Amino acid sequence: MALLVTERGLRDRRRGLVGWALGIAGYVVLQTSFFPSVQSSDLQRAVASYPKELKAFFGGAQAFNFSTGRGYLEVELFSLIIPALLTIAAIAFGVGALAGEQERGTLDLLLANPITRRRVVAEKAVGMGVTVGALAAVVFVMLLVMDPAVDLRVGVVNLAIACLGAALLAYGFGALAMLAGAATASRTLALAAPAALFTAAYLVVGLAGLVSWLEPFRLASPLYHATGTHPLSNGLPAANYAVLFGWCAATVLATVLVFERRDLVR
């Protein structure tokens, strides 16, 4: 059976998605084109004199390796910017998926059809996967394109690993937006809940480098599993993927359970 709800969601967001893709592609091109000049500059020595707390927050001295393409991309793209951009796009989708449709009133029109609520959530989840996947693919392709031009030597496999990790991370926060929207029907809360959690997850990973008692807690942060261990240089253990996959799947499942039970008040 055709995924008609997925199709509607993607078609209606077509323009936004193209805008996101162009923006991300442009950012990747811009950022990578600086690499040769950074590599040959004295920035590496300047970083050595940064306060150690600052370095610790961003993942220790290893996080500031500007001499290799991998190290550079890790700092400039994969530690925060790319995951954050993908996450924002995913949250935007997740907010619109249920809370947005309910606030606008189109959910009534949709659910009056012979379709289960479960299926509606599932098709929306597929649409969000397509959206996040497409944007992660843009990052992947643009870096492959830029690689020879600026001599990044990043490696296709590690690049794919890092992009997939960022995509799963973003998807999980998008799913949280859907869940919050399913539970509250409020676009504001659907936006605020995952945004706050992303911020908290980011801070926990950074502060864990400074405050030793926080260290165990970083395991609770999805950001740690997706980006905390420098996937571009080191790859990503299967366990990390399992955690990220499990988190995404559990959040979508929770969304189904919550949405099926919810009274849809107009």
Next chain:
Amino acid sequence: MDAIRTESLTKSYGRARGVVDLDLSVPSGTIFGFLGPNGAGKTTTIRILLDFLRPTSGDAVVLGLDSRRDSVEIHRRIGYLPGDPALYDRITGRDLLDWLGRLRGGVDRPYLDALIERFAIDPDRPIRQLSRGNRQKIAVVQAFMHRPELLVLDEPTSGLDPLVQHEFQELCRETTASGATVFLSSHVLDEVQHLCDHVAIIREGRLVAIEDVDAIRARAVRDVTIRFAGSFDADAFAALAGVRSVTVEGPVLHLQLSGNADPLVKLAAQHDVVDLVSAPADLDDLFLHYYEGEESNGAARH
């Protein structure tokens, strides 16, 4: 068999009033009006039938199916028009109707085209560029286009101009003539009077009365204004059966009339009448009627 039957249907939630112990039966093949002021519980009831809301207690049976367990099958067999409907408005009317048709596994294309033509819908403009009335027409068509056995229409005529309202009423009559049932909510007595075979009235979540349209019309209150050329005796008018709330403004007499208009007209005819206006029965007045009945009962008990 009843197209819709509710038994002791109760829904309480939040600050909204919901519905209380609603026993409703809508005979198949009729146009059934569900009448009540805004906030009375009409939309709540309809949303329970659609399984958007789950009853606190009681049952709702639609086309012989349980509203909760068989919601997908019910949706397959009904057409629904939400109150103040929101449409996916970035696409054209035709694209929206096509898409909704595909969600239902295909529609009768010639019938859909006939409906589009009948309601003079511009199918090729993005919906967001259309006026409210034109959007409402698309919403009406999507409810009818798959020839459902039961139509559940929440305030269907709001936003439609009189000509389109007439077309809508014709469509309802044709639809029931072919065996389907139309269940529509309204807060406009006039509309229900002209269109519906049966009427149920709901107020503050409770069913007030189920009776045939003529009986309601007979009890309905009309606002009558008469302008006289000469003097007249207001007390004589106030003494007539069915007349109340008499006020006088110079040569103009205002009153409310329920029931037969004949005594009033005969009395007025003894004077020189410059102008006479009888406003269509107002639902608020009709409800005032019920309120007063209830309050006097309450007063008698004290």
